[in-house]
Amino acid sequence: MKTLPLTKFADQTGIPFESKVDRTQGSSSKLSIRFLGTAGFIVESADRTIVLDPYVSRPGLWDHLVGPLRPNRDLILNIIPRCDDVLIGHSHSDHLLDAPTLAIEYGARIIGTETTSAIAKAAARHAGNVEIETLVTQGGEDIACGTAIVRGVPSFHAPIAPHLSIGKYLGDGVPFPGTILEEEGETLEWPLRASQFKEGGVLDWLISISGLRILHIDSAKFDRIELERLDVEKVDVLCLCAIGWQKGNPDYVPYLLERFQPRYIVPCHWDNFFDPYRSATREARVWGISRLDSFIEAIQDHATKSELILLQLDGVIKL
Numbered sequence: 001m002k003t004l005p006l007t008k009f010a011d012q013t014g015i016p017f018e019s020k021v022d023r024t025q026g027s028s029s030k031l032s033i034r035f036l037g038t039a040g041f042i043v044e045s046a047d048r049t050i051v052l053d054p055y056v057s058r059p060g061l062w063d064h065l066v067g068p069l070r071p072n073r074d075l076i077l078n079i080i081p082r083c084d085d086v087l088i089g090h091s092h093s094d095h096l097l098d099a100p101t102l103a104i105e106y107g108a109r110i111i112g113t114e115t116t117s118a119i120a121k122a123a124a125r126h127a128g129n130v131e132i133e134t135l136v137t138q139g140g141e142d143i144a145c146g147t148a149i150v151r152g153v154p155s156f157h158a159p160i161a162p163h164l165s166i167g168k169y170l171g172d173g174v175p176f177p178g179t180i181l182e183e184e185g186e187t188l189e190w191p192l193r194a195s196q197f198k199e200g201g202v203l204d205w206l207i208s209i210s211g212l213r214i215l216h217i218d219s220a221k222f223d224r225i226e227l228e229r230l231d232v233e234k235v236d237v238l239c240l241c242a243i244g245w246q247k248g249n250p251d252y253v254p255y256l257l258e259r260f261q262p263r264y265i266v267p268c269h270w271d272n273f274f275d276p277y278r279s280a281t282r283e284a285r286v287w288g289i290s291r292l293d294s295f296i297e298a299i300q301d302h303a304t305k306s307e308l309i310l311l312q313l314d315g316v317i318k319l
């Protein structure tokens with residue numbers, strides 16, 4: 001497994017890791033997009049804060065093995081100071097663990113699959129039967145978030161170990177397959193072990209906010225039929241999941257870049273999510289399975305009209 005500190009990776013590839021990128025060109029900033037590591041982002045306009053797949057707690061490998069996984073409330077509130085809506089692409093712990101805290105503490109609405117809702121409600125029950133708002137979607141419907149509109153796009157999870165299937169732990173190469181119905185969720189005892197965060201189906205997210213379009217590819221595999229029928233020609237920002245990118249669609253990078261012609265491409269989920277959010281060196285690490293170096297090369301080979309922006313954890317783009 002290859003691991004490199006960010007600074008060394010940047011030196012070797014000539015692609016700097018950015019902490020702040022301003023593309024507002026003199027106008028007052030309308031929108032900021034902050035990268036939280038894994039598939040997590042904060043998208044913030046003047047009147048709405050939408051958080052995608054927050055996972056700053058990042059329990060270590062040992063916690064994953066012996067469980068259960070606990071969100072780090074103080075860290076979550078420190079890094080995400082406000083939130084109106086939380087969009088969850090699928091229900092694995094590295095996408096969902098921190099979301100219930102945002103709903104419990106800020107009253108944020110959680111939008112995602114039924115499995116996501118069932119797990120979030122288990123956390124709310126554990127917090128003293130706190131009433132939280134969840135909105136279950138199968139995708140394909142426009143959902144108002146203030147003046148922003150979000151739409152889930154049905155998608156797939158990249159197989160982490162293709163051709164390997166060990167039942168409930170690794171079905172068809174995808175970790176922890178299956179769903180949790182709302183009524184099944186009523187028996188869940190929070191906190192959960194990693195294996196209890198069932199995948200629950202996958203949604204990519206199309207976000208229209210402040211006159212801009214963001215497409216968040218939640219896992220490195222897509223459903224071509226769903227993307228073809230999407231009535232969108234171009235997006236401004238493509239948040240592109242790296243982990244497992246060589247194991248899903250063979251044309252993962254070229255198809256998405258051609259189909260959506262993004263102005264900006266922001267790779268995500270390339271970091272080793274067993275590392276703490278703010279380690280002493282502030283170095284996240286390139287994890288072998290993500291192959292960030294060849295991912296960057298593939299993007300550069302096909303991104304003729306797009307700008308690649310590699311954000312550090314906490315890095316922000318202003319548009």
Ligand SMILES: [Zn+2]
Pocket residue numbers: 090092157219
């Ligand atoms: Zn996953």
